[in-house]
Amino acid sequence: MRKNLVAGNWKMNLTYQDGLALVSEITHMVADEVSGANVEVVICPPFPLLHSVGRLLTEGGRIHLGAQNCHQQDSGAFTGEVSARLLQSVGVEYVILGHSERRQYFHEDDALLSQKLKAVLAAGLKPIFCVGETLETREAGETFSHLGKQLKDGLFHLSNEEFDQVTIAYEPIWAIGTGKTATSAQAQEVHAFIREQIARAYDAEAAQNTTILYGGSANAQNARELFSQPDVDGGLIGGAALKSRDFTEIIKSF
Numbered sequence: 117m118r119k120n121l122v123a124g125n126w127k128m129n130l131t132y133q134d135g136l137a138l139v140s141e142i143t144h145m146v147a148d149e150v151s152g153a154n155v156e157v158v159i160c161p162p163f164p165l166l167h168s169v170g171r172l173l174t175e176g177g178r179i180h181l182g183a184q185n186c187h188q189q190d191s192g193a194f195t196g197e198v199s200a201r202l203l204q205s206v207g208v209e210y211v212i213l214g215h216s217e218r219r220q221y222f223h224e225d226d227a228l229l230s231q232k233l234k235a236v237l238a239a240g241l242k243p244i245f246c247v248g249e250t251l252e253t254r255e256a257g258e259t260f261s262h263l264g265k266q267l268k269d270g271l272f273h274l275s276n277e278e279f280d281q282v283t284i285a286y287e288p289i290w291a292i293g294t295g296k297t298a299t300s301a302q303a304q305e306v307h308a309f310i311r312e313q314i315a316r317a318y319d320a321e322a323a324q325n326t327t328i329l330y331g332g333s334a335n336a337q338n339a340r341e342l343f344s345q346p347d348v349d350g351g352l353i354g355g356a357a358l359k360s361r362d363f364t365e366i367i368k369s370f
């Protein structure tokens with residue numbers, strides 16, 4: 117039985133103080149309101165907040181810590197970078213890899229992401245691997261070939277055991293931060309396609325066990341409808357993860 121998951125990606129938002137205030141509100145709301153829900157929750161703050169947010173999450177109990185990126189090497193002269201091993205040592209469990217913003221603004225390609233995946237897995241962390249198409253690609257009718265290639269080149273080189281640790285996030289780039297959400301039917305269509313590709317690359321069991329998240333202007337209003345789709349197992353939440361009430365309502369949408 118695959119798990120449902122809601123991951124909040126804070127991106128490059130908030131100060132240290134604002135971040136701690138937000139996470140404290142979220143832990144209280146989740147503790148009070150979400151006790152029985154069948155969902156794992158992850159919060160991915162910027163690097164300088166990881167340790168302190170992690171401590172609050174440990175005290176609060178049931179929310180896991182994630183990072184937004186890491187370097188592919190274990191250590192060394194890579195000024196400004198952060199290794200998976202360091203992330204693991206501050207209590208991180210998940211790492212987002214291949215977010216469309218990393219691909220677009222930092223030119224991360226499938227070859228680099230393959231190395232990052234290996235580093236994350238070697239450190240005992242769980243990757244949240246993102247794929248998604250631009251509006252141009254969708255309108256050209258190339259969504260599925262594009263996603264198929266991202267999965268094949270970026271992800272499907274992993275062994276079965278390594279792949280077991282992976283969560284996939286589908287992010288229609290045209291829906292990120294735009295307020296334009298994919299319809300639940302559009303999301304379901306792509307998620308089913310991704311699951312089918314997993315079955316081909318690995319097997320039916322791996323496909324059934326893989327958690328596939330939707331990311332792209334998911335919010336407290338549309339989460340229930342999106343999460344009710346058979347192949348949508350949760351969300352990678354940007355803007356709405358910065359508001360404790362909205363994020364909690366999204367978690368409660370299962």
Ligand SMILES: O=C[C@H](O)COP(=O)(O)O
Pocket residue numbers: 125215287291292293294295331332333334352353354355356
């Ligand atoms: O990582 C999160 C996704 O990019 C979605 O962001 P958004 O919810 O602000 O559209």
